[in-house]
Amino acid sequence: MLSEPPASAFLADDTLRADIALRHFRRGRPVLWQGDFHGARQLLQALGRRTSSVPLLKMLLIPLEADYTVPLRRAPDVRSACLEAFGPATGPTAVPLRELLGVIGAHEWRVKGIEVPALGAKIHPHYGVFAPIRQEYLDLVVQAPVPEKFTAFDIGTGTGVLAALLARRGATKVVATDVNPRACACARENLERLGHDVEVLECDLFPPGRADLVVCNPPWVPGRAHSELELAIFDTDMLDRFLARLPDHLTPGGEGWLVLSDLAEHLGLRTREELQQRIDQAGLRVVDRLDTRPRHKRARADEITSLWRLQIARSRPAQ
Numbered sequence: 001m002l003s004e005p006p007a008s009a010f011l012a013d014d015t016l017r018a019d020i021a022l023r024h025f026r027r028g029r030p031v032l033w034q035g036d037f038h039g040a041r042q043l044l045q046a047l048g049r050r051t052s053s054v055p056l057l058k059m060l061l062i063p064l065e066a067d068y069t070v071p072l073r074r075a076p077d078v079r080s081a082c083l084e085a086f087g088p089a090t091g092p093t094a095v096p097l098r099e100l101l102g103v104i105g106a107h108e109w110r111v112k113g114i115e116v117p118a119l120g121a122k123i124h125p126h127y128g129v130f131a132p133i134r135q136e137y138l139d140l141v142v143q144a145p146v147p148e149k150f151t152a153f154d155i156g157t158g159t160g161v162l163a164a165l166l167a168r169r170g171a172t173k174v175v176a177t178d179v180n181p182r183a184c185a186c187a188r189e190n191l192e193r194l195g196h197d198v199e200v201l202e203c204d205l206f207p208p209g210r211a212d213l214v215v216c217n218p219p220w221v222p223g224r225a226h227s228e229l230e231l232a233i234f235d236t237d238m239l240d241r242f243l244a245r246l247p248d249h250l251t252p253g254g255e256g257w258l259v260l261s262d263l264a265e266h267l268g269l270r271t272r273e274e275l276q277q278r279i280d281q282a283g284l285r286v287v288d289r290l291d292t293r294p295r296h297k298r299a300r301a302d303e304i305t306s307l308w309r310l311q312i313a314r315s316r317p318a319q
């Protein structure tokens with residue numbers, strides 16, 4: 001996040017070489033850039049060729065005025081992007097260039113939107129919210145069978161894309177939840193723009209009550225999250241708690257749809273047997289599983305994303 005430029009920062013411009021900058025960083029001295037904005041981008045690229053250490057790369061700082069103007073030559077106008085990401089500023093600050101480029105990129109995605117063919121519309125992600133860039137899991141949610149009339153919950157809604165799909169598939173009522181306030185704001189905005197009357201609640205896991213269909217695309221990598229965005233990727237217990245509490249939120253005959261990549265299995269972080277065990281322990285049974293392979297070029301070719309259709313098993317294990 002934003003802070004005042006540190007007193008220890010070294011003022012530098014385009015004459016600074018990457019190896020010298022790196023020497024400062026390794027001694028704990030950030031660089032506060034005074035030169036040309038594009039020069040700073042070039043320096044960051046040169047640094048990236050010398051180190052992959054994110055904490056070191058974050059030591060190249062860009063000054064920001066109190067209105068988020070960047071007081072540098074050839075600097076872009078980042079005022080809207082920073083306001084969206086950081087909220088109103090309280091005074092002059094400094095931001096790692098690496099982070100600022102992420103903020104600018106997020107703003108561009110938000111303005112432009114992401115085409116979602118499964119929805120026949122665009123979704124506009126906000127900064128810090130999981131964006132549906134890989135979309136094969138959306139096709140699974142379109143393909144799985146739904147009853148003629150049904151109510152639905154979308155747990156961990158992110159941009160609201162699955163809630164919108166459920167509404168398009170004919171859900172008579174959809175309630176979406178997320179723990180990330182940025183996600184809730186983003187989902188509300190997208191759903192309103194698409195004309196869907198979906199209630200979005202900022203809460204942990206389930207809203208009160210039961211639904212005929214409860215969908216969840218949880219973070220897929222077991223591990224601790226260190227930021228709001230990482231809440232969408234890393235999970236310590238959401239999957240386990242979702243499965244354990246799902247039966248209490250399903251109507252009789254209702255279904256839970258768990259959307260999950262097997263990346264964690266490829267990385268040796270979870271086994272298929274462990275997942276099946278958690279499903280059994282929750283008193284659930286697998287009615288069907290729909291699989292898909294990634295189309296995104298950065299995904300592993302052997303990764304499979306599945307939609308697990310779960311129902312309450314007739315005999316639930318003793319609690």
Ligand SMILES: C[S@@+](CC[C@H](N)C(=O)[O-])C[C@H]1O[C@@H](n2cnc3c(N)ncnc32)[C@H](O)[C@@H]1O
Pocket residue numbers: 130131132155156157158159160161162177178179180183203204205206217218219220231232233238
């Ligand atoms: C992989 S993203 C999926 C987002 C969206 N459903 C989609 O499919 O694009 C997981 C989402 O779960 C949310 N999340 C993480 N822990 C949660 C919890 N305990 N309760 C509700 N939402 C949670 C994250 O903030 C994130 O938006």
